[in-house]
Amino acid sequence: MDFKTTNTVDATEVWLTGRLEFTDHDRLRDIVELVEQSHARRFVIDMSKLDFIDSAGLGMLLILQEETESRNIKMIVRHPQGDVKRSIDLARLGEIITIES
Template sequence: MKYEINSDGSNAVCVLSGELTFNDHDLFRRMLDEALVGGTKQVTLDLGKLDFIDSAGMGMLLVGQDKSGSEGWSFDLQKPQGQVKKMLELAKLSQVINIHS
């Protein structure tokens, strides 16, 4: 997984690319910590450039959702495509995480 964070202070958009798999667990947590520096209240993961996600990657999305709920910030996903979109739909993640097309 590769990522880029675009932040305006209160909102952070993390643009993910490549693959989100088990091997990215530490990097994913580090990305969230970076996105939350400076009092960010909203973190959005832009999945438009993410090519692949496995079950561990989907678990990381749930970790983000859980962390946001316990720490008082908002978390959502946007632009899932291809295999990533299919996996999110099959897992019915939209019932737990806000997903925008």
């Protein structure tokens, strides 16, 4: 998985590309650091270019949700597509995380 970020006045946005899987656990730390450093009210994860997510990747989303929630930051997962959207739907993450199609 690769990612890039931008910061606006009220949001930190992260664009994920490639595959989010178990081997990306170290990269998760980099994203958690973004949450820790953020002064924004929203943390947006754009998945429109993410091709695949495994169960560890779904778990990483839950970790990010906990991190943002503990800092009173609203996390939004934006534009999951194809198999990524199906995996998120099957895991019923929409009950915990805000998903924008």
